[in-house]
Amino acid sequence: MQIHIVQPGETAESIANLYGLPVERLIIENAIIYPNNLVVGDTIVILYPEITYTVQEGDTLAGIAEAYGVTVMDLLRNNPYLSDREYLTPGETIIIQYADPKIKKIAVNGYAYPFIENSILRKTLPFLTYLNIYSYAATPEGNLININDTEVIRTAKEYGVAPIMLITFPESENRENDITHRILTNKEVQSRYVNDVLHFLNTKGYYGVNFDIVYIFPEDRQLYIEFMVNFVSVIREQGYQVFNTYGASTFELLTGIAYSELQYANISDYVDFTILLPYELGFSIGIPLSTITFNTVQQFIDIAITLIPPEKLQIGLSTIGYIWELPFLECISRGNAISNTAAVELARENNVPIEYDVSTESAYFIFIQGNEEFFVQFKDARTINAYVQEVAKTGLGGIAVWNVMNFFNDLWLIVNSQFEIDKVIM
Structure with missing residues (x-):
C-alpha cells in the first residue's frame, strides 16, 4: 500500500x-x-x-x-x-x-446513529466487527430511553457484525443532580437501571453493551468501580460482551486530566475491550481534538498500555473534520463538521491546494468566498495511516471509528489492506 x-x-x-x-x-x-x-x-x-x-x-x-x-x-x-x-x-x-500481507487480525468498532442511511450502512458493515448504536440515555429515575434501532440491528447481523448497545450519561455540574450519582447511591434507581439494561439486551437482540464513562465525582468513584465490577459480571454471565469507553476531550488530553480517567483501569480486567475514543460532534466551540499533536495521542496510548493489556485496547479515530470562519475567536467561533469527501470537493470548487500538517496528522486548506475567509481541517489517508501504524507498533486490539455515518473511502482502503478484520458472528 x-x-x-x-x-x-x-x-x-x-x-x-x-x-x-x-x-x-x-x-x-x-x-x-x-x-x-x-x-x-x-x-x-x-x-x-x-x-x-x-x-x-x-x-x-x-x-x-x-x-x-x-x-x-x-x-x-x-x-x-x-x-x-x-x-x-x-x-x-x-x-x-x-498483494499487501496482513499485519494481524484486529477488531473494528464503528459508531452510528440509528438513522444512518441504509446504503452507507451496507457498504460499511463488511469492514466492521462491532456496530455501536448511539445511544441509550439514562434518566434521573434510572430508566433507559428507548430508541428506534430494530432495523439497524437486523442489518448488522445480516453482515456478521455484532450490534452493541451504547449507554451514555449526560454530565452535570451539580453532584446532587448527576444521574450517575443517583444510580450509584439510590438502590431503587439502581435497580431500574440494571433491569432496563438487561431488558433491552434480551429483547432487542444485542450482542453486548458499551458503557460510556463520563466524569465521576470524587466521592462516587469507589462506588462506581464496585458497581461496575458487579454489574459487568452479571452481564457477562448471561453471555454478552462488555465494553467501556473513555471519551477524552482536547482539554483533558492537553492538561493530562485524561490520564486520571485511567484510574478506572481495573474495570478493564472485567470487560472485553476498553476504547479510547474522542467524541467529536456536528459542531465545535473551542479547539477540537484534531488540532492537538499526534504525539499527545501517542503519549496517551503509551500510558494506557501500562495499565491495560494492549490487546484489550482499541484506539478511537474520528472521521470528522471542521470548517471555521476566520478570524478565530476563542470560545465564540463555531466550527461546523465536514467529511473528507465534502472537504476535498470544497477545495476543488475554490481551486485551492490541500496542505498537510505532520504534527497533528491532519490535512487543511484556507479559502476565500467574497469577503469571508475560511479554514478547513480534516482527515485523509495520511491521518489514517498514522493511526494504523500506531496500532501495529503498540499491539492494540483494534480501532474504533467515530463515526460511520459517511463512507470514508481512504479509511477502509487502508484498514482492509493492512489488517484482517475479525468477525465474531458467523
Whole structure:
C-alpha cells in the first residue's frame, strides 16, 4: 500500500500509469469523481491486486467466494462498490486478494446513529466487527430511553457484525443532580437501571453493551468501580460482551486530566475491550481534538498500555473534520463538521491546494468566498495511516471509528489492506 499525493497537472490516468495500474481500477478504488480535475495535495491510495477474477454470465458473489476459498465479506471489502449493486456485470474485474500481507487480525468498532442511511450502512458493515448504536440515555429515575434501532440491528447481523448497545450519561455540574450519582447511591434507581439494561439486551437482540464513562465525582468513584465490577459480571454471565469507553476531550488530553480517567483501569480486567475514543460532534466551540499533536495521542496510548493489556485496547479515530470562519475567536467561533469527501470537493470548487500538517496528522486548506475567509481541517489517508501504524507498533486490539455515518473511502482502503478484520458472528 502506498499513498500518492496529487501534484499539479496530474490526472487519474497519469497516476495510474506511474504505478502501472489500470486507470479504471484506480478510479473505482479511490471513488474518484473527476479523474481529469484532481485536487492538488489530495491523497490517492495505491494498492496492487494479487488475484483477480473476470465475471462470467451467471456468476454470484457467493459462487466466486466459494471457488476461491474466501468469504463474501472478503469480496465486499476488496470491492466495496459492489454493495450498491444487485447483480454482477459480465466482463468486469473484481479483486479476490491484494498483494499487501496482513499485519494481524484486529477488531473494528464503528459508531452510528440509528438513522444512518441504509446504503452507507451496507457498504460499511463488511469492514466492521462491532456496530455501536448511539445511544441509550439514562434518566434521573434510572430508566433507559428507548430508541428506534430494530432495523439497524437486523442489518448488522445480516453482515456478521455484532450490534452493541451504547449507554451514555449526560454530565452535570451539580453532584446532587448527576444521574450517575443517583444510580450509584439510590438502590431503587439502581435497580431500574440494571433491569432496563438487561431488558433491552434480551429483547432487542444485542450482542453486548458499551458503557460510556463520563466524569465521576470524587466521592462516587469507589462506588462506581464496585458497581461496575458487579454489574459487568452479571452481564457477562448471561453471555454478552462488555465494553467501556473513555471519551477524552482536547482539554483533558492537553492538561493530562485524561490520564486520571485511567484510574478506572481495573474495570478493564472485567470487560472485553476498553476504547479510547474522542467524541467529536456536528459542531465545535473551542479547539477540537484534531488540532492537538499526534504525539499527545501517542503519549496517551503509551500510558494506557501500562495499565491495560494492549490487546484489550482499541484506539478511537474520528472521521470528522471542521470548517471555521476566520478570524478565530476563542470560545465564540463555531466550527461546523465536514467529511473528507465534502472537504476535498470544497477545495476543488475554490481551486485551492490541500496542505498537510505532520504534527497533528491532519490535512487543511484556507479559502476565500467574497469577503469571508475560511479554514478547513480534516482527515485523509495520511491521518489514517498514522493511526494504523500506531496500532501495529503498540499491539492494540483494534480501532474504533467515530463515526460511520459517511463512507470514508481512504479509511477502509487502508484498514482492509493492512489488517484482517475479525468477525465474531458467523
